[in-house]
Amino acid sequence: MKKLFFVLTLFVNTMCFGQIYTQWGITNATKVASGNIGIGQDNPIAKLEVIGDISSNWINQRIGFDTKDNFTNATGTIANYGMSLTNNTAKQPIVSHSGYFGMEFLTLGKSRVKIDVDGNVGIGSTNPDEKLTVKGKIHAEEVIVDLAIPADYVFEKYYTGKSSLKSDYVMLTLAEIEQFAKENNHLPNVPSAQEIKDKGLQLGEMSNILLQKIEELTLYIIEQNKKIEALEAKVYQ
Known part of the structure; x- marks a missing residue:
């Protein structure tokens, strides 16, 4: 007993x-x-x-918070989290989150990167309003901007009388440009100071506008040079 x-x-x-x-x-x-x-x-x-390191020779792990949603494919508006590390077809780690507040990355207790539910990414911003919103400076070796209509329509319209790129383009005379500048304090088709202050500077649009102005200036110079040459020919006759 x-x-x-x-x-x-x-x-x-x-x-x-x-x-x-x-x-x-x-x-x-x-x-x-x-x-x-x-x-x-x-x-x-x-x-x-x-307590210690974890090592695995064959990585095919999945961590989730419930049976319906895990880190591989978190869906719905309820905050679900999970993570998948796989070496099969995808061959890539996947981190996902579903919920109203998106995903946020912090260091030293401060928000550094925010991904909202619409896929907008904020760096230094917790309320990104575009696909990438950066509050601060950007250091890059090169920036590529796609343009729907390049400014080649200036030369095309001038020399052929029509443009397949921008059929409604009209090249103003120097007198018209002078009058517009007197009244508005900026060039035609160029955003005003107030517009840039309120909406910011759109890099792609502004680059194309500046290219248009350069091409127009080139044509004005060509026209002036032809007039000078014609006057010189009369003088030296």
């Missing part, structure tokens, strides 16, 4: 207080009554707590 009581007591203590696996006097793994498992940890506070 005493032996039975001892075995029963040992069993109860083991189940209530957990199981500890040791090797050479060093705790390797611990399982406590709550069901938490610790590796290198005597008192795990999570379902699995590991």
